[in-house]
Amino acid sequence: MAKILPFQGVRPTRDKVSLVSCRSFEDYTTVELAYLLDYNPFSFLHVLHPAYVNPQKVTSDKRFKMVAAKLKDFKKENILVKEEKPIFYLYQIQTKSHVFTGIIAGTTLEDYNDNVILKHEDTLEYRVKLFKEYLDFSKFNTEPVLMMYPDQEDINIWIDNFKQSRPIYDFSTVEKERHTLWKIDNDAEIEWLCSKFEQVDKMYIADGHHRFASANMLQQEDPENQRGHNNSVMTYLISENNIKIYEFNRIIHDLNNHTKEEFLELLNQKFLVENKEQQLWKPTQKMEFGMYLDGDFYALKLKEKKKTNDILQQLDAQILYDEVLHPILGLDDLRNDARIDYIPGNESIVTIKEMVDDGEYEVGFMLYPTNVEEIKKVADNNLIMPPKSTYIEPKFMNGLLIYEI
Missing domain, CATH: 3.30.1760 (Conserved hypothetical protein from pyrococcus furiosus pfu- 392566-001, domain 2)
Structure with a gap:
């Protein structure tokens, strides 16, 4: 049985969301980065890479502490606000060719270790350790793990109905993508969604293997949780029929x-x-x-x-x-x-x-392209695909939701 958890997300105010949210740092050219960091004081890039001018002169632990400090600054300036209680979110990404809709929730390291959550990609130890250190110092993550679950007709109907309500965000990017986010804060609906996922035997990591492995390593190094980490991971739960797999x-x-x-x-x-x-x-x-x-x-x-x-x-x-x-x-x-x-x-x-x-x-x-069934067969048999077998969409915006640990 899969367990999903509501969480107190930190997110931009409605008027600033299109200015705060950004793509991954690596997706930008040097010129684009310079422009955004010089002329957009609200960009979450300021949080992710506060030492971007001379990164080679700053040790990783110092840079991660700067990341944590910059996040606090954004919260103090009310660029980012925290939810009043733990909730779920419904998130839709509309690209030129596809519409992706899924639920943002926490998923547990317990399910990861008990093979309720399955993986199909290998991880690089140095990357896992580096992101583990990032999580330990910064105490947050802003890019959810993309997780597939078996298609559920009743969840599909619920999503279609819920999308008729007013979203908290609805904006477009210069890449001509439209992003829409709804809060799921009704206790009865939260409980219903939890019960529906309790009926799911297996879920599959589509993208984000290193992020899950890093959170797991952090928990294993601190089993008594003396450092106060939340032993769960922010996840974008999407029906396996709704993802797009490229070669x-x-x-x-x-x-x-x-x-x-x-x-x-x-x-x-x-x-x-x-x-x-x-x-x-x-x-x-x-x-x-x-x-x-x-x-x-x-x-x-x-x-x-x-x-x-x-x-x-x-x-x-x-x-x-x-x-x-x-x-x-x-x-x-x-x-x-x-x-x-x-x-x-x-x-x-x-x-x-x-x-x-x-x-x-x-x-x-x-x-x-590889298909969903091939990914599931590999994961079900505890096997690992050859390197760079899949490129999976959707891709999440950084700074849209922050998951504090």
Whole structure:
């Protein structure tokens, strides 16, 4: 049974929400950051990176303390306010092509450790430790873990009805996204939602594995909770039918000392290779791969489709690694090898063409997206997907809700 928790969120005042909320720090160019930090005193970027001018001169623990201090400043200046009692939120993100709607709530580390909450991605220890230190010093998080739950018709109906009420926020961003947030503060509705999720056997982390792992590490280091942490994590709960899964495409710097002709001949041993020339071709089904090489697009189709009960061996990302990236291009560690980079599938394949044409990369590969059932099978069997198998939307705005721990 899954347990969800209401919480006392800290959030911008209604008049400042569009000025406070921001994308992740890494999403901005240097010019964009400089402009926002110089001309928007309300941007939550001031909280997240108060030492942005000379970050290399500030130790991580000092920077995290500065983050905590800046959050207090925002609260003192009434840029941010705290709810009067623990509640839930309903949050909708409307992009150019999709509408995502889900419930923001706390989920427990107990469920995480008892495998009620399941994962499908590996984590990097140094990133987990770094974010654990951030949580310990700053005492808050503003980016919820994206969590999938099995589609529930009664919850869907409730959401549709609740959306008819007046939201506390409804604003658009320069990325042409519309963000709408409702407070769920009625005790009866909070209790009903808790009871509905108690009937859910499993939930799946879609995005945010490091955040959950960091909170868990912090709790394990302080089992008596002497530092006063809240042993739960802010989560954006969304029906598995409402998420959007993109592939991560691969671009490689070189052909591992093969000539173009040698490389194509090696591919021909395993694939039907069709030159699509200038057609912007992407795979349309599993076990197909697109390739861009030396000015031409290619369709690669496995000559013999794999017949195996091994869940990982059925994944296109694993097949590409087993048949091409490792044996032909000599790539071993897909997470750390400097010869390979990744382009999320929500970007046009023209991006791959341009990067290869510029000469920095020799070849690009386009994959067919993983689906929800594949993610669940991997998680249910306590397995880990190959690195960069999925790019999942929606993405949350920073500073929209703050979860104090």
